[in-house]
Amino acid sequence: MLLAGWVxxxxxxxxxxxxxxxxxxxxxxxxxxxxxxxxxxxxxxxxVVPVTAALSxxxxxxxxxxxxxxxxxxxxxxxxxxxxxLAFLTFAVLDRVNLLRAVxxxxxxxxxxxxxxAQIHALRLLATDSLQxxxxxxxxxxxxxxxxxxxxxxxxxxxxxxxxxxxxxxxxMRARGF
Amino acid sequence: xxxxxxxxxxxxxxxxxxxAAPLWAWAARRHFGRASAESLxxxxxxxxxxxxxxxxxxxxxxxxSTHLVGVTLLALLFHPLVAFTCxxxxxxxxxxxxxxxxxxxxxxxxxxxxxxxxxxxxxxxRALRGVHERAAVFAAAYLAMQVSTLAVVAALGLQHxxxxxxxxxxxxxxxxxxMLPSLTVAGLAEGAYTVFALSLLGKANLRxxxxx
Numbered sequence: 001m002l003l004a005g006w007v008x009x010x011x012x013x014x015x016x017x018x019x020x021x022x023x024x025x026x027x028x029x030x031x032x033x034x035x036x037x038x039x040x041x042x043x044x045x046x047x048v049v050p051v052t053a054a055l056s057x058x059x060x061x062x063x064x065x066x067x068x069x070x071x072x073x074x075x076x077x078x079x080x081x082x083x084x085x086l087a088f089l090t091f092a093v094l095d096r097v098n099l100l101r102a103v104x105x106x107x108x109x110x111x112x113x114x115x116x117x118a119q120i121h122a123l124r125l126l127a128t129d130s131l132q133x134x135x136x137x138x139x140x141x142x143x144x145x146x147x148x149x150x151x152x153x154x155x156x157x158x159x160x161x162x163x164x165x166x167x168x169x170x171x172x173m174r175a176r177g178f
Numbered sequence: 179x180x181x182x183x184x185x186x187x188x189x190x191x192x193x194x195x196x197x198a199a200p201l202w203a204w205a206a207r208r209h210f211g212r213a214s215a216e217s218l219x220x221x222x223x224x225x226x227x228x229x230x231x232x233x234x235x236x237x238x239x240x241x242x243s244t245h246l247v248g249v250t251l252l253a254l255l256f257h258p259l260v261a262f263t264c265x266x267x268x269x270x271x272x273x274x275x276x277x278x279x280x281x282x283x284x285x286x287x288x289x290x291x292x293x294x295x296x297x298x299x300x301x302x303x304r305a306l307r308g309v310h311e312r313a314a315v316f317a318a319a320y321l322a323m324q325v326s327t328l329a330v331v332a333a334l335g336l337q338h339x340x341x342x343x344x345x346x347x348x349x350x351x352x353x354x355x356x357m358l359p360s361l362t363v364a365g366l367a368e369g370a371y372t373v374f375a376l377s378l379l380g381k382a383n384l385r386x387x388x389x390x
Binding site for chain 2: 006007010013014015017047048051052056058059062063066075076078079082083084086087090094099108111112113115116117118123124127131144145147148149151152153154155156159162163166169
């Protein structure tokens with residue numbers, strides 16, 4: 001129910017351009033999702049605010065230079081507020097929902113999610129180890145070319161691990177009657 | 179590169195879902211059906227691979243960074259629709275488990291980054307591979323990155339044309355802001371990465387990872 005409500009409210013908020021309505025939506029979201037408020041606000045400040053603020057500032061300056069007069073701030077404020085409310089709603093809802101339990105009625109989707117998440121964790125460990133190895137082998141900070149060359153090698157290793165994992169999981173699923 | 183929630187209204191996001199839905203339905207029939215014990219692990223592995231590749235940050239002069247996408251690699255290794263399915267799953271996992279991207283813009287991002295870019299790259303690779311294999315791979319990955327970025331710019335430009343009050347940023351500002359890094363850094367990095375990865379994978383054993 002919470003997930004369905006989140007999807008519906010996300011689409012509803014994404015349709016709003018009026019700053020006052022967005023302010024009301026923000027206040028309601030903050031009131032409803034008080035638990036973990038500070039943590040979720042910090043996550044919004046880290047992930048959404050820099051991108052939106054940079055793009056808005058760049059565009060505002062561009063429009064000012066092109067038109068010779070300052071453009072209205074309200075649409076930029078509404079854009080930043082809308083992106084922030086939607087991100088806050090996402091973080092707050094995802095904190096409260098067990099997604100794997102939510103998709104339990106669809107066994108194939110559940111299996112795919114579990115497989116993907118498990119492999120993501122396994123492959124991320126391997127990728128992190130490899131990138132740290134690259135850093136430790138270089139006497140300086142890796143440049144873009146070093147990372148790109150290293151990523152090619154990591155991909156070969158990841159794909160080999162993926163192939164082995166996929167075969168093992170396939171066989172395990174077949175052995176359990178799937 | 180992907181569009182975050184709040185930048186596009188339902189006037190664009192809902193039609194994008196309508197376009198992406200038949201492709202997702204095709205993927206579901208293909209991968210979640212009776213043969214799912216065979217194809218699900220492969221899809222899960224490729225999705226995880228694409229996800230992890232996208233976490234590899236490339237340092238950019240000026241102190242910031244961009245990241246690889248890696249979906250063209252999947253399109254060249256398997257098929258553009260496999261790349262589309264995996265990228266859609268990556269975006270879904272990012273939106274639901276890591277709070278990145280967004281659920282309302284999932285269709286737009288999946289079409290731009292998972293379908294249009296890799297499909298353009300795959301077509302370019304097929305056209306050019308007879309001339310020079312490595313150059314064709316590089317061109318394919320570079321082109322895929324530019325097409326994906328242009329598709330995102332087009333979606334944002336359409337939103338601006340529909341309502342300047344909703345999205346006040348004009349195409350004239352979005353285009354250089356997105357295309358310059360894509361043309362000068364991200365595209366080159368993606369091209370070089372795809373060439374390196376494919377040349378190393380030429381010797382790798384890919385059996386068990388062929389969902390086609």
